[in-house]
Amino acid sequence: MSSRVCKTCGCADIDIDQARGNAVCMGCGSVLEDNIIVSEVTFVENSGGGSSAVGQFVSSDGTGKTPVLGSGFHTSIGKESRTQTLQNGKRHINNLGHQLQLNQHCLDTAFNFFKMAVSKHLTRGRKMAHVIAACLYLVCRTEGTPHMLLDLSDLLQVNVYVLGRTFLLLARELCINAPAIDPCLYIPRFAHMLEFGDKNHEVSMTALRLLQRMKRDWMHTGRRPSGLCGAALLVAARMHEFRRTVKEVIGVVKVCEATLRKRLTEFEDTPTSQLTIDEFMKVDLEQECDPPSFTAGQRKLRLQQLEQELAKKIDEVQGEICSYQDEIEMELENSRPKLKGIYASYTKEDTQDDTLSVASGFPGNEDGEDEELVAAAKHLNKDFCRELLSEQDEADSGAESGAESEQPTTSRQPPLASLLGPLPTAASLGLSDSIRQCIAEKEDEENSEHGELDLNGIDDEEIERYILNEKEVKIKTDLWMKQNADYLKEQKEKEERIAKEKELGIYKEQKPKRPPKKREPIRASTAGEAIEKMLEQKKISSKINYDVLRDLNKKGCSPSHQSEEAVTSPTSKRLASRRKRNIAALGLGNQVSNMGKRLKPLISGPTIKKPAGDQGVTSTVPTPTPEVSQPVVVESGPVVYEDVPDEEDDEDEEPCVSAMQLMGGNGL
């Protein structure tokens, strides 16, 4: 307040009394201001004798929406969506946190994370439970508490990986670097669960030492920490003469038996396992081991190399054997009498046929190249050619040698065919393909503009094979129909249903979900009206005994009740039509269902339009009703008002109190 100068005396000394609300000049005593508006906190006395401050809290980051005064009771008065979300979140966090035995500091931190997540809109499109679990787990990681993601997923009955995904996203968005899990953190917890009694501490220490040893031996990278803990604890328990079976340990640690066994065998492979218990406690081996997966990989590599070497050696040996064979054969033939005349020509033909058949095997086979086979094939090929040549030279060979020369060729033919079979000439084909492609790249570009298919390198014949002929098509169709009979039936039924609904004109198009419309606050002159409107907005609960409610309201005021019927019948019609299914489910009896059926044809017109807002509905609806009802409602206002709030207070959580009685009242 700016201190002014007094008008009468010009004195600048003005005394302002907040209590009286006066501004008085100290010089002349004239009252300059009266009833000054004060902005202070004032208190009001409650019915119980206590006093509370007047006013409401408005959040600084909220919208400028003023809270509804009076009849907005289905949402807490004056709270916006953001605060609601935060309150909800806080409640859930505390719930979960207590189940996990987290202290208050952790819970507060988790709530802070949650607030950050909400402000970054990370809760959109995600289940609240997931986000909350992720916040809690983040706290666990930063504080270093021995809680696993598995525990959280156990409590929530959600897949661990889903939670993990949310958690990773949260950590990334909030730029929080969660420190890596140390399996040593879990030891005290698991040890406690395994009940070692007095020796708990000692067993834990032993297990810790074991774990550290495992870490040095690189068993822990890329593994679940719980598995390692399980193995360490098992060994530690046995070392201290506690009988803990694998099953018990598994139950506590939550890994499967195979994992535990594998860890144990890996540990067995390390040199530490050779030490006795006392030695282990005293000595720490300097040597470190490779991680077990690495050694396994190395072993595989070594095996493969060995196999390759062996294969090569076999080839060499085979080659040698073949060469010996050839020499022996040669010698034998040289020493045999030769065929002359017709038989010689026969032998020549046979061998030529053989070569033809073998050669045709070449282009037909298209599998991958194999160097060994190529080498072997080449070698054998050489021999074969040599054989051919030698036989052709000996064109004058006799029948016996002819027959015998056939035999070695036939005996060699199957192995040759099988060996040479997979020789790829596709290699040459493939090369030509890529060469052609490189040259024809420009063509490709043009084609892609037009969308035409470039047929380079595409073997039409091969593609023909992919297409079945008519008979096959028929067989396949029949098979498929039989197999998928159920699915096809479902589809047919669905289509029939849609067609029927279309006829009736009630076909509900499955549109993609629109965002939920904002509901305006209800403005009504009476409590009863307000209830009706609220019920239209909200769905009817199935937990209310509507008969009783009906009677309750009936007892209060019968005349007003009747008037309400008239007023609310149109609204109830709307309710009935929209919620005919709900009504049926509630099982309110014939009255309601009859009413619903009766009124449905009447209102089939307006319902299809699907009114945009509820206010629109209620505003249009009263117009068809006779105007007589309206003044009646006004008169009965105060009467109704007395009764209804009492009932409402009782059933605040399920405030859909009187609509059903109104609907049922019509039938009555």
Added chain:
Amino acid sequence: MEPNNDVALDIIITNVVAVFRTRCHLNLRTIAREGSNVIYKPEVGKVLMKLRKPRITASIWSSGKIICTGATSEEEAKLGARRLARCLQKLGFKVKFTDYKVVNVLAVCTMPFQIQLIEFTKNNRPIASYEPELHPAASYRIKNLKATVQIFSTGSITVTGPNVQFVATAVEQIYPLLFECKMAAR
């Protein structure tokens, strides 16, 4: 930073995924009936067709969009895609081969040393993330290349990226980082 000139890392491409459009509506039932190596999935609304020669599997939608997976090189992927289009042409559809694009390339590579994942994650936060409870590998995302590298403690890494060039660049980029965190030499 150790140069990797002396060591030649061979990057083996194991999978190439490509998409293309046929710009015409395809009747999946016809394809399912008349193709010889097809799987029809009416619930999802697509047909899986497997080719033998470049060994690829293609998902065919009725809108004409086709996704080809399983090729081992970019050229093979294109060849397979064209073969597939030719096959559809023979079945009677007016197929055009447009909008061909390689979408994803998966390659594996083995380092000659093992890697300490925890140290690697510590050095490269927040680009790298390692959750042993969930997955045994640490994952490193290179934003400008749009590539993801999964690093295992044995030294093998898998790289996925939009094309082969980026994948190779990613391996080159990540090699020095991995070399820093390699395990004490055996």
